[in-house]
Amino acid sequence: MSEKNRDGKRTARERLAAEREKQKSAERRRRTLIVGASVVCVLGLAAVIGVVAANSGKDDSSDKAGPVVAPSGAEGEDALAIPVGKDGARSTLTVWEDFRCPACKAFETAYRPTVHELAESGKLKVEYHLATLIDGNMGGSGSRNAANAAACAQDVGKFPAYHDVLYENQPEETKDEYAENSRLIELAGKVDGLDTPAFRTCVEQGTHNSWVAKSNQAFQNGRFGGTPTVLFNGKNIYQDRSMTPEKLKKMVEEAHQG
The missing domain is CATH 1.20.5 (Single alpha-helices involved in coiled-coils or other helix-helix interfaces)
Structure with missing residues (x-):
């Protein structure tokens, strides 16, 4: 050759x-x-965390932060928790979530019937904390706007139903549909008595935007791995691969019996 x-x-x-x-x-x-x-919806490295912090609470129409207005009935430190269930429950489920997060939707889909049952029976109290992780990681304002709308729903006692509607209609993570207030108001029509002039004004003016930003800052300060973060009586159970709705129900029942 x-x-x-x-x-x-x-x-x-x-x-x-x-x-x-x-x-x-x-x-x-x-x-x-x-x-x-x-x-998964997870926090990235320090650079990504910085982007989350920089984007939290920003509004497409205005960069000016308004006063921190907590929704009616909010509880806990700095009134950052939206409670569902009875105060006398012996068990508390703390949920950090983002309405744009697909992993949060997966958790809701799997656990919602059990959580509703336990909360309605008075055996479990749920404290929802809202974060804007996806806005920070992928850009946009859908996490923030949806959280504000959910807080507006809390003002009139419609948070649980609207919370579920937002997950049932969650867009793809890369599509920032919840940035559109018109879409959030349209979905309010699926909840009896929610689509009112007061609700629309609250959504359109971003009444609770600064409160959402403060909630997201608390999420970052907590150094949680991502959303959802689910704590049962203070213990992180979402990281437990053996956790199931049935196991959660058993834990709540045992705590209720003392």
């Missing part, structure tokens, strides 16, 4: 190897994007 032919074959092999490596790199990037955008 001539030296020229050997050089030609060597060059072809090198080009083929380079192309294969290029394809492998593209596949690795594709898998990373799928995991990052679709599977």
Whole structure:
């Protein structure tokens, strides 16, 4: 074989190897994007956390922060928790969530019937804390606007129903549909008695935006791994891979019996 032919074959092999490596790199990037955008809602490295902090509470129409107005009935430190259930319950479920977060929707879908049953029976109190993680990670204001709308619903005692409607109609994580107040008001029509002039004004003026920003800051200060973060009587149970709705119900029943 001539030296020229050997050089030609060597060059072809090198080009083929380079192309294969290029394809492998593209596949690795594709898998990373799928995991990052679709599977879990997690905090990234310090740079991403900085973006979350910088974007929290921002409004597309105005960068000016208004007064911190907590929704009616909010409880806990700085009135950042929206309570559902009875105060006399022996068990408390603390949920940190983001209405744009698909993992939060997955948790809601799996646990909602059990949580509703336990809360309505007086055995479990749920404290919802709202975060804007996805706005910070992916841009937009849907997390913030949806949280504000949910707080507006709390003002008139409609938070639980509207909370569920927001998850039932959650857009794809990459589509910031909840940034549109018109969409949030449209969904309020699915809750009896919620779509009122007062609710619309609250949503359109972003009455609770600064409260949402303060809630999100508390989420960051807590150094939680991501949303949802679910605590049962102070213990993080969402990280427990053996946790199921049935196991949660058993834990609540045992605590209720003392």
